[in-house]
Amino acid sequence: MSLFGSFFGRSSKTSAPxxxxxxxxxxxxxxxxNGNESDLxxxxxxxxxxxxxxxxAVDQDKVQVKLDRGNSVSMLEIDIEVPQxxxxxxx
Amino acid sequence: MAKVLVVTSGKGGVGKTTSTAALGAxxxxxxxxxxxxxxxxxxxxxxxxxxxxRRVVFDLINVIQGDAKLSQAxxxxxxxxxxxxLPASQxxxxxxxxAEGVASVMAQLRExxxxxxxxxxxxxxxxxxxxxxxxxHAIVVTNPEVSxxxxxxxxxxxxxxxxxxxxxxGKIEKHLLLTRYDPARAARGEMLRIEDxxxxxxxxxLGIIPESEEVLRASNLGAPVTLSSPDSPPARAYAEAxxxxxxxxxxxxxxxxxxxLLARLFKGKS
Numbered sequence: 465m466s467l468f469g470s471f472f473g474r475s476s477k478t479s480a481p482x483x484x485x486x487x488x489x490x491x492x493x494x495x496x497x498n499g500n501e502s503d504l505x506x507x508x509x510x511x512x513x514x515x516x517x518x519x520x521a522v523d524q525d526k527v528q529v530k531l532d533r534g535n536s537v538s539m540l541e542i543d544i545e546v547p548q549x550x551x552x553x554x555x
Numbered sequence: 556m557a558k559v560l561v562v563t564s565g566k567g568g569v570g571k572t573t574s575t576a577a578l579g580a581x582x583x584x585x586x587x588x589x590x591x592x593x594x595x596x597x598x599x600x601x602x603x604x605x606x607x608x609r610r611v612v613f614d615l616i617n618v619i620q621g622d623a624k625l626s627q628a629x630x631x632x633x634x635x636x637x638x639x640x641l642p643a644s645q646x647x648x649x650x651x652x653x654a655e656g657v658a659s660v661m662a663q664l665r666e667x668x669x670x671x672x673x674x675x676x677x678x679x680x681x682x683x684x685x686x687x688x689x690x691x692h693a694i695v696v697t698n699p700e701v702s703x704x705x706x707x708x709x710x711x712x713x714x715x716x717x718x719x720x721x722x723x724x725g726k727i728e729k730h731l732l733l734t735r736y737d738p739a740r741a742a743r744g745e746m747l748r749i750e751d752x753x754x755x756x757x758x759x760x761l762g763i764i765p766e767s768e769e770v771l772r773a774s775n776l777g778a779p780v781t782l783s784s785p786d787s788p789p790a791r792a793y794a795e796a797x798x799x800x801x802x803x804x805x806x807x808x809x810x811x812x813x814x815x816l817l818a819r820l821f822k823g824k825s
Contacts, residue, residue, distance in 0.1 A: 483775035490608050494645065505612055506622060525624055533609040 557665040561690035565706030567677030570734035575674040580779035581797035583638035587669040593643035594686035595676040606777025616644035619656030699747040730761035762796030
């Protein structure tokens with residue numbers, strides 16, 4: 465590619481910084497005992513479910529755990545599909 | 556009826572994971588339900604190449620051991636709705652991958668998806684054998700290089716002897732995917748020619764993926780090359796290979812850079 469091409473094409477070609485950032489976030493999590501991470505999530509999920517089950521019947525299959533690891537903050541999302549609730553006022 | 560595909564090679568570093576991601580995305584883009592499964596227990600990387608590494612919660616081993624449901628371990632791609640990934644475990648020991656466990660997961664995947672694409676670990680050990688065991692089709696990823704061709708030959712032997720299909724007296728359908736091909740060097744006689752590799756391995760050709768800097772860029776960005784630069788030669792080669800997998804009869808060519816410099820500059824601005 466010509467000098468021109470590499471100059472103009474540059475903005476779309478600089479993928480290496482993205483790669484570096486992704487690796488830094490990933491490895492920071494993996495180095496700090498990620499082996500326990502899924503155990504922790506398992507526990508959280510089990511205990512949260514336990515609390516909810518005291519009040520509602522929940523199907524295990526209708527529970528989704530989502531995670532997005534970030535640089536300084538991670539997002540843990542637990543989606544629970546709740547069946548139609550019967551209110552006391554209903555027949 | 557779901558099709559189970561294994562992407563295998565024997566040799567490491569030839570492009571199995573890149574090819575799994577690119578073909579998976581290309582098939583999913585046609586609206587079919589696709590899951591890519593990482594079988595490289597201990598050294599998972601498909602999540603990283605697919606850009607899903609930050610979203611892994613549960614993995615294949617968690618499902619096999621009953622710690623998570625399959626639906627909980629599947630990660631849906633953020634770009635293509637019909638594409639999912641099932642990550643491999645990073646830390647647990649390899650014996651956790653049991654034959655029965657894999658069989659049960661594969662049976663469930665067959666019910667949920669149109670295509671199940673298994674990214675095999677390198678080597679010919681248990682992990683590689685389990686990855687290929689349930690496959691209907693095998694994509695043998697080969698570089699035009701002596702050690703890669705030799706390893707592919709061994710893998711082809713295994714596909715014909717140790718898979719479920721082979722044991723049942725059937726035949727697994729094998730396809731050759733030639734990657735990192737450099738037409739200029741082949742023309743100068745510096746690289747094994749396509750015909751040479753085909754003659755030696757004698758399995759049908761699925762596609763030729765030209766050597767390209769776009770492949771590294773895709774992996775940097777965490778996107779299959781068919782998504783990160785769909786017009787690039789490798790992306791077009793993968794897209795055509797995907798169409799051949801769906802049964803289309805397309806002549807195999809080596810895609811080249813389409814446009815001149817000016818055209819590319821203008822396109823970049825639009």
